[in-house]
Structure formats: C-alpha cells, structure tokens
Amino acid sequence: MKKQYKWAKLGFTAVLSLGVLAACGTATDNDDDTATGSDENAETTKIVMGTSADYPPYESLDLETEEIIGFDIDIAKHITDELGYELEIQDMNFDSLIPALQNNRVDFVMAGMTPTEERKKNVDFSDAYYAANNYLVFQSDNEWTSVDELEGKNIGVQLGSIQEEAADELAELHGFEVNKLNRIPEIIQELNTGRIDAILMEDMVAEGYIESQNLKFFPVETDEETSNAIAFPKDSEYTEEFNEVLVDMIESGKIDELIEKWFYSEE
Ligand code: ARG
Numbered sequence: 001m002k003k004q005y006k007w008a009k010l011g012f013t014a015v016l017s018l019g020v021l022a023a024c025g026t027a028t029d030n031d032d033d034t035a036t037g038s039d040e041n042a043e044t045t046k047i048v049m050g051t052s053a054d055y056p057p058y059e060s061l062d063l064e065t066e067e068i069i070g071f072d073i074d075i076a077k078h079i080t081d082e083l084g085y086e087l088e089i090q091d092m093n094f095d096s097l098i099p100a101l102q103n104n105r106v107d108f109v110m111a112g113m114t115p116t117e118e119r120k121k122n123v124d125f126s127d128a129y130y131a132a133n134n135y136l137v138f139q140s141d142n143e144w145t146s147v148d149e150l151e152g153k154n155i156g157v158q159l160g161s162i163q164e165e166a167a168d169e170l171a172e173l174h175g176f177e178v179n180k181l182n183r184i185p186e187i188i189q190e191l192n193t194g195r196i197d198a199i200l201m202e203d204m205v206a207e208g209y210i211e212s213q214n215l216k217f218f219p220v221e222t223d224e225e226t227s228n229a230i231a232f233p234k235d236s237e238y239t240e241e242f243n244e245v246l247v248d249m250i251e252s253g254k255i256d257e258l259i260e261k262w263f264y265s266e267e
Contacts, residue, residue: 044084044085044086045084045085045086046085046086046087046088047080047085047086047087047088047107047108047238048088048089048090048105048106048107049076049087049088049089049090049106049107049108049109049110050090050092050096050097050100050101050105050106050108050109050111051068051072051073051089051090051091051092051097051109051110051111052091052092052093052094052097052111052183053068053070053089053091054094054182054183054184054185054186055070055111055112055184055205056070056205056208057070057071057204057205057208057262057263058070058071058072058110058111058112058204058205058228058262059071059072059073059110059111059112061091068089068091070262071130071258071259071261071262071263072110072111072112072228073089073110074258074261074262075110075129075230075246075249075255075258076089076108076110078245078249078254079242079245079246079249082245083241083242083245090105090106093159093160093182093183094111094158094159094160094161094182095159095160095182097109097111097113097160097231098119098122098123098160098231101122101123101231101232101233102122102123102233102234104233107232107233107236107238108230108231108232108236108238108242109123109230109231109232110230110231112130112132112202112205112228113228113229113230113231114132114162114224114225114226114227114228114229115128115227115229115231116162116224119231122234123231123232123233123234124231124232124233124234124235124236124239125229125230125231125232126229126230126231126232126239126242126243126246127229127243127246127247127250128227128228128229129228129229129230129246129249129250129255130227130228130255130259131225131226131227131228132202132203132204132226132227132228133202133203133219133226134163134166134200134201134202134203134219134220134221134222134226135200135201135202135203135206135210135217135218135219135220136150136155136198136199136200136217136218136219136220137191137198137199137200137201137206137209137210137215137216137217138191138197138198138199138215138216138217139191139194139215139216140214140215140216142197142198142216144198144216144218145218146218147170147173147174147176147220148174150174150175150176150197150198151174151175151176152175152176152177153176153177153197153198154176154177154178154179154195154196154197154198155167155171155176155177155178155179155196155197155198155199155200156179156180156181156187156190156191156196156198156199156200157178157179157180157181157187157199157200157201158180158181158182158183158184158187158201159180159181159182162222162224162226163200163201163202164178164180165224166200166220166222166223166224167200169223170200170220179195179196184201184205187199187201188209188213191215192213200220202226203219204263207263230242230243230246
C-alpha cells in the first residue's frame with residue numbers, strides 16, 4: 001500500500017487560506033467567568049504561544065474549525081495540560097517570532113524552529129524534539145539532482161528561516177538567485193506560477209506539497225543541523241518545566257506517536 005502523507009490535502013487547502021491567516025488565535029473559552037466551583041486555585045494561568053501557521057504538518061489552519069492544528073500544537077497542548085496552563089496561540093510571520101519572544105509578547109514559540117547558535121544569543125531553547133532535513137522542491141518536468149544544476153535559477157525560501165541562510169550560502173557557490181517570502185503557501189504559489197524555479201524547505205513540510213501538487217525533489221545537505229525545538233525568552237521561568245515534560249514525552253514514546261500521527265499516517 002502506498003504511504004500517504006495524511007496532511008497532503010491540508011497542504012493544498014493551506015494555499016487557499018492565505019487571506020484568513022492573519023491574527024488568528026485559538027484562545028480556549030474557559031475565561032475567568034465560568035471557572036468550575038469556587039476553588040481559588042481553579043483559575044488557570046494563561047500562557048501565550050507564538051507560531052507561524054503556514055507549515056503543515058507542524059502548524060496550519062484547519063479551514064473547517066478555524067483552529068490552528070498540527071504536530072507542534074499537539075505537543076504544546078500536552079505540555080501546557082500537564083503543567084496546568086491555559087494555552088493561547090498567536091499566529092504571525094516566521095521572522096516576527098524571535099522579536100516577539102524578546103519583547104515578551106509571547107511566552108514561548110513552537111514553529112518547527114531550529115535552535116541555531118545565532119538564535120541562542122537572543123532566546124533560550126528546549127531540547128530538540130525532531131530532526132529534520134532540507135529538500136529542494138521543483139516542478140516535475142525538471143530532472144535536477146543536485147544544486148550544481150541550478151545556475152541562473154530562482155530559489156524561494158521563507159524569510160528569517162535557516163533555509164534562507166543556507167540558500168544565500170549555496171547561491172554564492174552555484175550562482176542562483178534567492179527569493180525571500182513570508183509564508184510557505186505563498187512560496188508554493190510562486191513555484192506553481194513559474195515565478196520561481198525551486199524551493200529550499202524542510203523535508204516533512206515538503207512531502208505533503210510534493211504529493212498534493214505532484215512536485216519533485218532532491219535532499220540538500222546544509223552546514224547547520226535542522227532539528228526543531230521550543231524557544232523561550234532568555235531566562236524564562238518556563239524553560240525548565242517545559243523541558244522536563246518534553247523529555248518525558250520523548251522517553252515515553254509520546255513524541256513518536258505524534259510523529260506517526262502527523263508525518264506518516266496512511267489514509
Ligand atoms: N526550521 C526552520 C527554521 O527554524 C524553518 C521553520 C519554519 N517554520 C514555520 N512555522 N514556518 O528556520
């Protein structure tokens with residue numbers, strides 16, 4: 001049986017959802033008024049997560065429920081449930097996430113974010129919860145198998161991502177142009193309309209688009225590791241307790257279950 005990426009459809013609908021992505025929150029509805037009983041401790045602390053919901057299957061907008069869903073969201077829900085916090089999610093462009101942490105506008109970030117040395121100067125990270133790789137993705141009428149063949153081509157990347165940095169470095173060696181855009185569905189659209197020739201992006205995100213839009217790819221080695229971790233403001237009170245629950249999830253197999261659910265489910 002062919003392995004189907006469960007969210008392939010999601011990747012496609014996300015292209016259509018560009019207009020409604022802005023400022024979409026999924027604050028839960030148990031505000032102070034209807035707290036159960038009169039127990040003083042019943043009021044829970046609200047904790048705000050920043051994300052860039054353009055990244056299925058990590059995070060994207062479910063058009064039916066208008067909620068942000070995905071691998072990162074399930075992890076965030078599990079951790080905040082365990083710790084007894086009420087989770088609110090704020091959607092923004094990827095390159096606004098680190099500034100939002102620095103200004104304490106959000107308490108933590110989950111966005112398939114890679115804990116790079118550069119970012120560690122400005123924010124703290126949890127342990128890594130997933131190891132990703134990079135793919136170069138393009139239309140199926142091309143036969144490319146390596147970056148050497150891309151001279152003079154136009155490569156799309158997400159603004160502020162490690163793929164932007166990697167593409168800039170590769171561009172110097174291989175003589176291609178780098179096109180930087182905010183949201184992944186936008187970049188896919190640029191590819192579909194032929195304004196760019198290829199996209200450098202993370203494997204699990206690429207897989208769904210490759211399947212739903214019939215694209216081709218080859219893996220690209222980059223200098224820096226592409227793992228994903230949770231980010232916090234420097235010296236945040238939350239880092240340690242979040243990391244404890246995350247490590248439990250890794251050791252107990254809970255993360256593997258979620259990897260299976262979001263990355264590899266068969267239809
Ligand atoms: N892992 C890459 C990075 O940290 C890309 C993450 C993009 N995430 C997103 N939600 N769009 O730069």
